[in-house]
Amino acid sequence: DGGITQSPKYLFRKEGQNVTLSCEQNLNHDAMYWYRQDPGQGLRLIYYSQIVNDFQKGDIAEGYSVSREKKESFPLTVTSAQKNPTAFYLCASRQGQAGNTIYFGEGSWLTVV
Amino acid sequence: AQSVTQLGSHVSVSEGALVLLRCNYSSSVPPYLFWYVQYPNQGLQLLLKYTSAATLVKGINGFEAEFKKSETSFHLTKPSAHMSDAAEYFCAVTSNSGYSTLTFGKGTMLLVSP
Numbered sequence: 502d503g504g505i506t507q508s509p510k511y512l513f514r515k516e517g518q519n520v521t522l523s524c525e526q527n528l529n530h531d532a533m534y535w536y537r538q539d540p541g542q543g544l545r546l547i548y549y550s551q552i553v554n555d556f557q558k559g560d561i562a563e564g565y566s567v568s569r570e571k572k573e574s575f576p577l578t579v580t581s582a583q584k585n586p587t588a589f590y591l592c593a594s595r596q597g598q599a600g601n602t603i604y605f606g607e608g609s610w611l612t613v614v
Numbered sequence: 615a616q617s618v619t620q621l622g623s624h625v626s627v628s629e630g631a632l633v634l635l636r637c638n639y640s641s642s643v644p645p646y647l648f649w650y651v652q653y654p655n656q657g658l659q660l661l662l663k664y665t666s667a668a669t670l671v672k673g674i675n676g677f678e679a680e681f682k683k684s685e686t687s688f689h690l691t692k693p694s695a696h697m698s699d700a701a702e703y704f705c706a707v708t709s710n711s712g713y714s715t716l717t718f719g720k721g722t723m724l725l726v727s728p
Contacts, residue, residue: 534715536718541623543704543719544658544718545719546715546716546717549715559715591658593658597711599709599710599711600646602648602660602663603660603716605637605650605654605658605714606658
């Protein structure tokens with residue numbers, strides 16, 4: 502099946518540790534996105550990439566890093582610099598321009614204790 | 615700059631009643647507008663979108679929305695609620711040019727009672 506696969510679904514980490522969330526898509530989409538979701542806050546854009554080897558900061562990029570070495574993969578690293586990393590993280594992708602649909606993965610829960 | 619306001623963080627309806635979820639947008643350029651639905655612990659699924667064709671847009675599961683430029687609104691409706699409609703709904707806006715990103719509202723939780 503075509504789609505976006507995020508892993509792991511649930512992740513627990515100790516404070517001060519970096520953690521990497523995986524996102525893989527087989528839709529052949531050029532653009533990929535990472536959003537963070539907190540209760541009552543909607544979705545906020547962390548980073549996005551329109552093309553391989555290029556990415557841009559979103560609204561809340563501080564404490565996060567990404568890479569885009571392959572078209573199908575867009576991993577997100579939550580660093581120890583992120584003040585409040587516990588959240589639901591959603592990866593998404595889109596082919597082409599603004600009117601096209603953005604498709605989402607099933608999300609990853611990160612809990613930092 | 616663009617933004618979305620969803621009125622009401624929670625909306626409660628009875629099964630069979632009309633569903634109305636409100637969305638107002640702000641955009642300095644002509645917008646594209648989207649409604650997504652999210653079930654617990656899942657990703658978002660597209661319900662419908664407006665991309666400057668017909669102003670009344672029909673989506674999946676019996677939902678529809680009307681783009682009203684004069685009111686800067688894109689409210690989501692369904693004539694008769696089902697229990698399975700209980701979920702969180704997000705309105706989102708993007709500009710109609712290039713590769714712009716989506717800006718989401720804070721979401722409205724729809725509660726459906728028997």
